[in-house]
Amino acid sequence: MSGAVDFIVSGERIFGIENGHPLMSKVTGMGCTATALIGAFQAVNSDATIAATHAMAVMGIAGEIAAEKSTGPGSVQVNFLDTLYNLKAEDITNRLKLITS
Numbered sequence: 001m002s003g004a005v006d007f008i009v010s011g012e013r014i015f016g017i018e019n020g021h022p023l024m025s026k027v028t029g030m031g032c033t034a035t036a037l038i039g040a041f042q043a044v045n046s047d048a049t050i051a052a053t054h055a056m057a058v059m060g061i062a063g064e065i066a067a068e069k070s071t072g073p074g075s076v077q078v079n080f081l082d083t084l085y086n087l088k089a090e091d092i093t094n095r096l097k098l099i100t101s
Helices: 021-028 030-044 046-070 073-086 089-095
Strands: 006-010 013-017 099-100
Touching: 006 046, 013 021, 013 089, 021 030, 030 089, 046 073, 073 099
Parallel strands: none
Antiparallel strands: 006 013, 013 099
């Protein structure tokens, strides 16, 4: 479930990702992008819950970075793609807002 907090729920495991930006909801295709990222992460991680959590974290962090460089939804879309391309491990480490229970 995606919103201010993205929740990934599987059985008794619940993860929340508090990354992202409100402008992301104004960009067409973000849901499709999330689905594609989850699929890519699942291709390299057999734990679907962890793969989805990692994918949504990357999605949210890239959205935050893109929004910082943008003036509206159109530039968020372009900057999001560029940010995904250029995302570094330290971006994730420094920005991750993970909730576990």
